[in-house]
Amino acid sequence: MNLRQVKKATLPVLEALGMKGAAIAVKSRYDQFKNRYVHNNNDIFYTLSPNILPAIAMSFEILEADSPALLETGAYYEFGVFKGFSTWFAEAVSRNKTASAFRFYGFDSFEGLPDTSVDRNPWWLPGNYAASYESVMSSIKSHGGDVERIILVKGFYSADLFEGFRRTHSIRPPAIVVIDSDIYESANLVLDFFGEYFVPGTILLFDDYNVFDKSDAHGERRALKDFESKNPSFAKRHLFDFGWHGAAYVVAHGITP
Numbered sequence: 001m002n003l004r005q006v007k008k009a010t011l012p013v014l015e016a017l018g019m020k021g022a023a024i025a026v027k028s029r030y031d032q033f034k035n036r037y038v039h040n041n042n043d044i045f046y047t048l049s050p051n052i053l054p055a056i057a058m059s060f061e062i063l064e065a066d067s068p069a070l071l072e073t074g075a076y077y078e079f080g081v082f083k084g085f086s087t088w089f090a091e092a093v094s095r096n097k098t099a100s101a102f103r104f105y106g107f108d109s110f111e112g113l114p115d116t117s118v119d120r121n122p123w124w125l126p127g128n129y130a131a132s133y134e135s136v137m138s139s140i141k142s143h144g145g146d147v148e149r150i151i152l153v154k155g156f157y158s159a160d161l162f163e164g165f166r167r168t169h170s171i172r173p174p175a176i177v178v179i180d181s182d183i184y185e186s187a188n189l190v191l192d193f194f195g196e197y198f199v200p201g202t203i204l205l206f207d208d209y210n211v212f213d214k215s216d217a218h219g220e221r222r223a224l225k226d227f228e229s230k231n232p233s234f235a236k237r238h239l240f241d242f243g244w245h246g247a248a249y250v251v252a253h254g255i256t257p
């Protein structure tokens with residue numbers, strides 16, 4: 001199946017889950033508002049990035065074919081959870097592909113974006129995209145998400161937050177890493193800490209890779225460039241783009257020799 005076919009197949013999946021339209025219609029309605037904080041703390045369960053849903057579904061298909069061991073003992077890591085819709089979707093869409101030991105980790109401040117000195121723009125104002133931890137957990141539960149397997153980690157990204165996570169969880173090999181935390185500084189912290197766990201076959205989904213006219217000086221693209229120059233043994237292969245903004249890669253070689 002190619003990405004186009006998976007994209008076509010994703011809407012019936014959302015329909016079967018009782019969520020048709022939620023991913024797309026609500027977001028486009030909200031995007032018409034000038035006040036960007038309109039996404040904050042409303043009661044609706046939706047994703048800001050409908051295009052990431054088929055990308056997630058496609059990634060599980062690729063893992064099933066090429067790296068099935070990662071679906072046994074590995075994990076899905078998402079940085080930038082917002083409402084939890086994409087985390088919920090990942091768990092729901094992969095139930096027949098992942099073992100019971102597989103986990104879904106979502107990391108977010110649940111207070112919106114931090115400030116950035118690199119990527120200032122009207123969409124990424126500090127505090128934008130806030131959804132409380134309690135409301136996200138409650139939406140995931142009420143839409144049938146398996147909360148035994150979905151673990152949300154609250155806090156602004158930092159070495160301390162990630163160290164705390166490492167102490168309390170055995171870090172499972174990443175099967176899929178979604179970086180949807182928008183700004184350079186956030187992606188940089190994630191790659192610096194979790195990059196050492198990437199293994200051949202890990203799929204990296206960068207939701208904002210192609211924003212800023214694909215400039216290497218900004219955002220997730222700059223963070224990945226920095227990571228690659230710090231870790232020359234790391235090698236990746238381009239898998240596909242999703243929407244106008246996202247890019248998917250598979251790790252060909254980790255950072256350890």
Ligand SMILES: C[S@@+](CC[C@H](N)C(=O)[O-])C[C@H]1O[C@@H](n2cnc3c(N)ncnc32)[C@H](O)[C@@H]1O
Nearest residue numbers: 047048080082086108109112156157180181186
């Ligand atoms: C664009 S939203 C995520 C969208 C979500 N994946 C979806 O599909 O709707 C970006 C999220 O990243 C989180 N975020 C960004 N940088 C962060 C940081 N440094 N620490 C904690 N959370 C961060 C924000 O709180 C926000 O919820």
